[in-house]
Amino acid sequence: MDQHKKSPISRPPTSLEINTDLAFRYTCLGFAWLTIAVMCYIVFEISWKAGPAIQEYGLGFLSTQTWDPNTKEYGILPEIWGTLYSSAIALLIGSLFGVSVAVFLSEGYLGNFVFSILKIFGVQFHPFWGKLPSASETALKNLVELLAAIPSVVYGLWGIFVVIPMMRDSCNWLYENMGWFPLFGTRFQGPGMLPASFVLAIMILPTISAISRDALVAVPPKLREASYGLGATRWETILSVILPTASGGIFGGIVLAFGRALGETMALAMLVGNVNTIKVSLFSPANTLAALLANNFSEAGSDEMKVGVLMYAGMVLMAITLGVNVIGALILQRATAGVKGLN
Amino acid sequence: MAASPKDPSQLNEVDISRLERSLRKPRALLSIFLSMTVTLMTVMALVPLFSVIFMLFYRGASKLTFENFTALPPTAFEEGGGFGNALVGTIVMVGIAGLISVPFGIMAAIFLSELGPNSKTAKVVRFCAKVLSGFPSILAGVFTYGAVVLVTGGFSAYAGGVALSILMLPVVMLTAEEAIRMVPRRMKEASIGMGATQTQTLWYVTLPTALPGILTGVMLSVARAAGETAPLLFTALFSNYWLINDSNELQLNDATASMAVLIYNFSNSFVDNQKEMAWSASLVLVLGVLVTNLIGKSLSRGGPTR
Numbered sequence: 151m152d153q154h155k156k157s158p159i160s161r162p163p164t165s166l167e168i169n170t171d172l173a174f175r176y177t178c179l180g181f182a183w184l185t186i187a188v189m190c191y192i193v194f195e196i197s198w199k200a201g202p203a204i205q206e207y208g209l210g211f212l213s214t215q216t217w218d219p220n221t222k223e224y225g226i227l228p229e230i231w232g233t234l235y236s237s238a239i240a241l242l243i244g245s246l247f248g249v250s251v252a253v254f255l256s257e258g259y260l261g262n263f264v265f266s267i268l269k270i271f272g273v274q275f276h277p278f279w280g281k282l283p284s285a286s287e288t289a290l291k292n293l294v295e296l297l298a299a300i301p302s303v304v305y306g307l308w309g310i311f312v313v314i315p316m317m318r319d320s321c322n323w324l325y326e327n328m329g330w331f332p333l334f335g336t337r338f339q340g341p342g343m344l345p346a347s348f349v350l351a352i353m354i355l356p357t358i359s360a361i362s363r364d365a366l367v368a369v370p371p372k373l374r375e376a377s378y379g380l381g382a383t384r385w386e387t388i389l390s391v392i393l394p395t396a397s398g399g400i401f402g403g404i405v406l407a408f409g410r411a412l413g414e415t416m417a418l419a420m421l422v423g424n425v426n427t428i429k430v431s432l433f434s435p436a437n438t439l440a441a442l443l444a445n446n447f448s449e450a451g452s453d454e455m456k457v458g459v460l461m462y463a464g465m466v467l468m469a470i471t472l473g474v475n476v477i478g479a480l481i482l483q484r485a486t487a488g489v490k491g492l493n
Numbered sequence: 494m495a496a497s498p499k500d501p502s503q504l505n506e507v508d509i510s511r512l513e514r515s516l517r518k519p520r521a522l523l524s525i526f527l528s529m530t531v532t533l534m535t536v537m538a539l540v541p542l543f544s545v546i547f548m549l550f551y552r553g554a555s556k557l558t559f560e561n562f563t564a565l566p567p568t569a570f571e572e573g574g575g576f577g578n579a580l581v582g583t584i585v586m587v588g589i590a591g592l593i594s595v596p597f598g599i600m601a602a603i604f605l606s607e608l609g610p611n612s613k614t615a616k617v618v619r620f621c622a623k624v625l626s627g628f629p630s631i632l633a634g635v636f637t638y639g640a641v642v643l644v645t646g647g648f649s650a651y652a653g654g655v656a657l658s659i660l661m662l663p664v665v666m667l668t669a670e671e672a673i674r675m676v677p678r679r680m681k682e683a684s685i686g687m688g689a690t691q692t693q694t695l696w697y698v699t700l701p702t703a704l705p706g707i708l709t710g711v712m713l714s715v716a717r718a719a720g721e722t723a724p725l726l727f728t729a730l731f732s733n734y735w736l737i738n739d740s741n742e743l744q745l746n747d748a749t750a751s752m753a754v755l756i757y758n759f760s761n762s763f764v765d766n767q768k769e770m771a772w773s774a775s776l777v778l779v780l781g782v783l784v785t786n787l788i789g790k791s792l793s794r795g796g797p798t799r
Contacts, residue, residue, distance in 0.1 A: 182618045299782055307771055443634075444723055
């Protein structure tokens with residue numbers, strides 16, 4: 151770092167330049183530290199503002215079910231349940247589709263597809279066509295990632311006007327004919343757990359597919375070749391060699407998507423129904439922590455206890471999502487290190 | 494089939510026909526079935542994207558008029574109207590957020606990539622940035638409510654900007670770090686060899702080379718921030734008026750409208766006109782976000798010259 155001072159070739163830097171250099175470097179260091187400070191300040195601010203409510207309600211806040219501003223009784227058990235339940239369903243749907251998309255994108259299906267179509271039309275191999283498979287794969291990958299770019303409030307709007315009407319008939323049929331089954335135990339009235347989780351699944355799908363695809367692409371080609379060499383079919387290779395090797399990365403992606411689903415707000419606030427109940431039924435309205443915050447904060451005003459209660463709920467959400475995100479990041483870190491070791 | 498010529502007797506022990514692909518074998522059929530399933534699921538995964546875009550054009554485009562961009566939001570009993578103030582509000586708040594997060598993010602990225610890439614500080618900073626990037630957007634709003642709205646005593650465009658900047662910061666920082674890292678070592682070494690200080694190298698060599706990559710991060714973060722609703726619900730709230738009042742004063746200290754909050758407010762409206770307005774606003778917002786996103790991604794494709 152100091153070499154240029156000792157052996158200047160064209161001209162030694164003037165003292166002004168040296169001082170600017172130092173100042174700039176310390177500014178950068180300062181901003182780096184500021185990132186840590188911002189992170190700590192966020193955690194501190196939310197916990198500190200939650201202080202009065204923690205003293206007032208204690209841990210009972212997490213296990214009571216009433217939310218009544220008139221009697222000042224507050225509890226967020228239904229919201230915790232709703233948050234975890236909706237995210238779990240979304241994760242189930244989202245990871246099934248997300249991993250499928252990742253396999254489709256990483257195993258060269260699209261390339262084969264394009265080439266087989268070209269063969270049907272009798273197109274001769276040409277340098278230009280040779281680029282098509284990878285180009286179309288990139289295009290498809292970007293298309294899936296566009297799902298993540300659509301704002302969640304637009305997904306909410308789409309959910310209200312498209313998903314809920316689309317689901318209504320089949321869900322009510324399920325209720326009428328299979329109402330004894332706990333998952334279909336209530337009538338589908340519109341906003342509820344299922345449409346919310348469905349939209350949530352669409353929103354986390356790009357995260358899962360992108361991270362899983364990276365993990366699948368990182369599997370050393372030698373493993374695949376060895377498996378084909380033993381006579382395994384394409385899917386025997388995928389199921390018994392490639393997926394297990396990439397499982398760490400895929401799992402990390404799923405955990406990160408879980409963290410994202412827990413904190414997702416707008417689509418849920420618009421679709422989940424905002425009713426504080428704990429029900430197993432997929433069709434019943436529910437509530438989530440993020441939706442609770444979104445709906446109540448603007449009316450809190452400067453009422454310290456109301457703000458405190460909401461901050462407490464925010465702190466619980468922060469604790470859950472931070473925990474999940476940190477675990478996901480750690481899994482991903484370890485998974486990528488493991489795959490590198492194989493090479 | 495290829496066989497080893499040295500020892501033909503061993504060939505008989507391996508039944509080569511077993512290794513051939515035959516459509517009568519369950520394992521081949523299973524493989525084909527799973528391939529078809531995966532293809533089908535990928536197609537199905539794209540259905541929502543096309544459905545959203547189709548619905549936006551179907552319900553939003555027909556009602557989209559020039560008036561929409563210049564008029565104030567309609568009240569329940571009004572016809573016509575638009576989302577002009579929300580569009581301005583979104584641009585202003587994203588601008589404020591960018592003014593905070595872009596310099597901040599790039600400076601921190603310079604530290605991460607150039608000054609101390611392997612230091613302990615860098616590791617902690619990177620960890621913080623990753624945690625922040627997975628931070629629920631509503632919590633950025635909760636934090637800003639406590640740290641800005643309660644302190645300054647009201648909803649404001651500044652508070653909205655601060656909340657958005659928290660969400661933009663990690664995107665800008667991590668992509669800028671990656672972009673600066675991609676700049677070839679030799680260019681920096683040549684500059685240092687000419688007697689330039691590290692700062693001069695950064696300003697005249699590294700940052701210009703990394704500019705497309707940095708801009709990618711900025712564009713992606715702008716696209717993300719423009720669509721955010723949750724943190725704006727209680728930092729900027731909403732307003733039915735322009736940012737500039739009748740006496741030509743800029744009112745950044747008042748509640749400010751934004752596209753996303755307008756869509757949220759009107760989505761549950763019982764008035765058809767407002768519902769249509771929500772769809773038109775969504776179309777404009779999504780097109781804006783997608784275009785910003787695509788520009789950002791196409792910028793990085795050029796990449797730095799090696």
